[in-house]
Amino acid sequence: MSRFGHLILPLLAVLLSSCNGVNPMVQSWSTRLPNSEGLPQVTPLQLYQEIGIKVDLLPKGRVGRMGWRMDPEYITIHSTQNFSSGATAFQHALGMKRGSFRAHKRPGGNRTGYLTWHFTVQQNAAVQHLPTREQGEHADFTGPGNRTSIGIEMCENKGNDLAWTVDRTARLAAYLMYVYRLPLNRVVPHYHWPRYGTSPLHKDCPHFLLNNGKPGATWNWFLSRVNMHYSRIVPGPVASI
Ligand SMILES: [Zn+2]
Numbered sequence: 001m002s003r004f005g006h007l008i009l010p011l012l013a014v015l016l017s018s019c020n021g022v023n024p025m026v027q028s029w030s031t032r033l034p035n036s037e038g039l040p041q042v043t044p045l046q047l048y049q050e051i052g053i054k055v056d057l058l059p060k061g062r063v064g065r066m067g068w069r070m071d072p073e074y075i076t077i078h079s080t081q082n083f084s085s086g087a088t089a090f091q092h093a094l095g096m097k098r099g100s101f102r103a104h105k106r107p108g109g110n111r112t113g114y115l116t117w118h119f120t121v122q123q124n125a126a127v128q129h130l131p132t133r134e135q136g137e138h139a140d141f142t143g144p145g146n147r148t149s150i151g152i153e154m155c156e157n158k159g160n161d162l163a164w165t166v167d168r169t170a171r172l173a174a175y176l177m178y179v180y181r182l183p184l185n186r187v188v189p190h191y192h193w194p195r196y197g198t199s200p201l202h203k204d205c206p207h208f209l210l211n212n213g214k215p216g217a218t219w220n221w222f223l224s225r226v227n228m229h230y231s232r233i234v235p236g237p238v239a240s241i
Contacts, residue, residue, distance in 0.1 A: 021217030025208065026166075026209070029162075029166070033167050033225075041232050041233075041234050042233060043234055044175065044178055044236050044237065044238045045238070047175050047178075047229070050171055051171050051175060052126060052168075053119075053127075053128050053241075054125055054127050056093045056097070057130065057131065058096060058097055058129055063096065064099075064101075064115070065116065065134070066111075066112055066135070069133060070133055070147065070148060072148065072149065072150050073148040073149065073180075073186060074144075074148055074149035074182070074187075074188055075149060075187045075188070076139050076145055076150065076151050076189070076190055077169065077187065077189050078117070078138060078189075079156050079205060079206035080120070080154065080157075081156060082157060083156055083157060083158055085159050088160065089125055089127045092129075092155070096115075101114055101115040101116070103137070108142060108197060109141045110137060110141060111146070112137045114137060116130060116136045117129065117137075117138040117151030117153055118132055118136055118151050119153070121154050121169045122160050122165055123160050123165050123168070124168075125168075126169075126172055132180075135147055139190060139193045139195075140195050140196075143194070143195070149188070152173065154206060166209075166225070170222065170228075170229050173229075174226050174227075176241070177230055178230065184223055184227055187226055189209060189215055190205035200213075209221075
């Protein structure tokens with residue numbers, strides 16, 4: 001290495017990070033969100049507390065809560081694409097309980113007549129709608145995304161800080177990885193699951209974490225945040241979820 005190597009390498013790192021393909025909006029979040037040096041190690045229960053989960057389950061046997069059992073193998077990340085200011089996690093919880101998210105039930109398509117998922121996350125809270133050992137209806141109709149994955153929606157409503165919403169979602173995904181002993185590659189975007197009979201086959205969801213509608217550098221940035229939070233965990237008991 002030249003005698004200037006100690007100057008050139010950090011410069012190179014800066015140049016590479018500015019053109020690494022991460023969505024510029026997402027890239028700017030890195031300066032606001034804490035990094036691993038700024039965060040303490042946590043027991044699983046402490047991480048659970050950090051996420052701030054409010055349990056508000058759907059009524060059993062109603063509005064799409066079928067009680068179909070699931071052994072979670074994946075964690076599927078979505079975003080609501082609802083930009084109106086009232087579209088908070090709590091409003092989604094209320095809407096889901098009231099049966100507002102109707103869907104057209106058909107063979108090979110929606111199985112329940114409703115859209116359901118497990119968690120909705122906003123900047124300062126996460127609401128749980130379904131037990132994680134029950135199937136939701138959020139990914140791919142009769143496919144493995146619905147039958148084997150926990151669905152997490154991220155709020156995009158006006159006034160909600162997306163950076164902190166994404167960070168809270170990363171903590172939730174890390175916690176679920178720990179509880180169900182899942183590796184990082186089991187955290188997938190909705191895009192991952194083909195929806196046979198629809199066009200496009202792969203949904204551009206969560207759109208702001210994809211590059212041109214596909215997982216790329218921005219998605220990898222998100223996974224690195226999940227991994228950072230997962231790496232903070234020291235072994236311990238878990239809360240049933
Ligand atoms: Zn989705």
